[in-house]
Amino acid sequence: MTTTVTVTGTGTPMATADRAGAGALVRYGDTHLQFDAGRATVTRLMAAGSSPADLTALFLTHYHSDHLVGLQDVVLTHWTMDVYDEFAPFELYAPNGHTMEFCERMLDIWHDDLAVRSLHNLREPKPKMNLSGFDAPTSPTEVWSNGDVRVLANAVRHEPIEDAVGYRIETPDGVVAISGDTIVCDEMAALAEGADVVVYEALRMDVIAARPPDKRYIMGYHADTRLIGKQVAELDVPMVMLTHMIPAPSTDAEKQLYIDEVREGGYEGEIIVCDDLDSVVLDNGSVKAVDQR
Amino acid sequence: LAGPVRHEPVEGAVGYRVETPDGVVAISGDTLVCDEVAELSRGADVVVYEATRFEQVLNFPPELHFIVDYHADTKLIGEQMEALGIPTVMLTHLIPPPSTAEEKQGFEDDVREGRYTGRVIVCDDLDGVTLDGAALTGVLG
Numbered sequence: 001m002t003t004t005v006t007v008t009g010t011g012t013p014m015a016t017a018d019r020a021g022a023g024a025l026v027r028y029g030d031t032h033l034q035f036d037a038g039r040a041t042v043t044r045l046m047a048a049g050s051s052p053a054d055l056t057a058l059f060l061t062h063y064h065s066d067h068l069v070g071l072q073d074v075v076l077t078h079w080t081m082d083v084y085d086e087f088a089p090f091e092l093y094a095p096n097g098h099t100m101e102f103c104e105r106m107l108d109i110w111h112d113d114l115a116v117r118s119l120h121n122l123r124e125p126k127p128k129m130n131l132s133g134f135d136a137p138t139s140p141t142e143v144w145s146n147g148d149v150r151v152l153a154n155a156v157r158h159e160p161i162e163d164a165v166g167y168r169i170e171t172p173d174g175v176v177a178i179s180g181d182t183i184v185c186d187e188m189a190a191l192a193e194g195a196d197v198v199v200y201e202a203l204r205m206d207v208i209a210a211r212p213p214d215k216r217y218i219m220g221y222h223a224d225t226r227l228i229g230k231q232v233a234e235l236d237v238p239m240v241m242l243t244h245m246i247p248a249p250s251t252d253a254e255k256q257l258y259i260d261e262v263r264e265g266g267y268e269g270e271i272i273v274c275d276d277l278d279s280v281v282l283d284n285g286s287v288k289a290v291d292q293r
Numbered sequence: 294l295a296g297p298v299r300h301e302p303v304e305g306a307v308g309y310r311v312e313t314p315d316g317v318v319a320i321s322g323d324t325l326v327c328d329e330v331a332e333l334s335r336g337a338d339v340v341v342y343e344a345t346r347f348e349q350v351l352n353f354p355p356e357l358h359f360i361v362d363y364h365a366d367t368k369l370i371g372e373q374m375e376a377l378g379i380p381t382v383m384l385t386h387l388i389p390p391p392s393t394a395e396e397k398q399g400f401e402d403d404v405r406e407g408r409y410t411g412r413v414i415v416c417d418d419l420d421g422v423t424l425d426g427a428a429l430t431g432v433l434g
Contacts, residue, residue: 083357116302116304
């Protein structure tokens with residue numbers, strides 16, 4: 001079998017025409033694992049050949065809106081498309097704290113919609129959902145497994161956000177690490193150690209440093225391109241997929257600046273400055289294909 | 294302007310009518326073809342109309358037939374738009390969603406069966422029309 005990593009959204013809170021909100025999909029056979037659900041996640045899932053109904057589980061990294069704003073859409077669409085009431089319950093995993101609290105409350109405002117649709121579809125006005133919270137771990141810790149696939153979480157550093165996590169997905173084909181939002185930190189290194197692909201959020205510090213002092217705060221909680229390069233070089237990770245890029249690159253020249261800065265950090269592996277739906281296929285511990293849109 | 298439309302059991306559903314110096318646009322929201330939409334559309338240059346191919350939906354399993362109770366049938370849209378003399382109709386919220394040119398043509402054919410003679414646009418996302426002094430100066434497909 002193969003394992004496919006697809007970035008469903010490469011955007012940030014600052015909207016652009018071509019970038020959906022944060023999200024990555026990891027597929028191994030029928031196992032479809034989605035990480036975060038930013039704006040337009042449902043549309044991107046469909047374009048990737050998956051769907052809310054196909055998701056085995058969805059994992060959240062933290063409670064910033066750009067990672068969550070598409071979540072209700074995923075859950076409500078899963079319910080709406082379940083015409084014959086035959087889908088398995090939606091499986092949602094989140095770190096305890098504010099992220100979990102969001103999940104517990106997120107369907108409340110859809111009460112009237114669920115009730116009126118129930119008049120037609122004759123189903124409980126309540127999406128079937130299993131919500132699983134876990135305490136943000138201090139070392140990579142398994143939060144989900146099925147057969148030979150497992151998902152580990154680790155706290156990352158996105159303060160003042162509390163309990164932000166990144167993930168590590170292990171399949172027979174290899175290891176994928178997903179940073180969520182974080183500074184480059186030892187916690188991220190622990191997730192990425194031995195990984196075949198790291199999906200890393202990336203910020204160009206030079207650009208942000210040129211802003212007025214009161215507009216630079218994001219430097220304090222995102223991942224600097226050069227430090228990413230240094231870290232993944234030290235870890236000898238063969239491939240990095242950059243996402244959640246600040247500022248969003250819109251030309252090849254702007255994309256090249258991301259590559260240049262990661263190289264300045266000493267990295268010699270493969271770098272993909274991702275657009276939405278860019279994918280990497282892992283086969284037995286090596287990258288078999290890269291599908292860039 | 295807003296006007297009530299018929300999307301029961303949803304309560305309080307409305308459609309809109311937008312008037313600018315260039316012309317009038319009506320937007321159905323979700324509704325049956327009804328006198329209320331006619332009221333919003335009277336004299337409009339463009340109507341953005343939700344559209345359902347009732348014949349297709351009635352071939353769906355019975356559990357899905359409720360859709361015809363509160364959406365706008367393509368043929369009835371054609372009849373209403375022709376009666377009102379609307380020059381352009383943009384179809385949206387398409388059920389079932391057309392994915393080929395042939396499936397799109399099915400929507401247009403239905404509207405023509407309702408004897409509509411104006412312009413029909415079976416919309417994709419970001420399709421646009423431009424009005425200039427009540428004349429349609431551009432269609433961006």
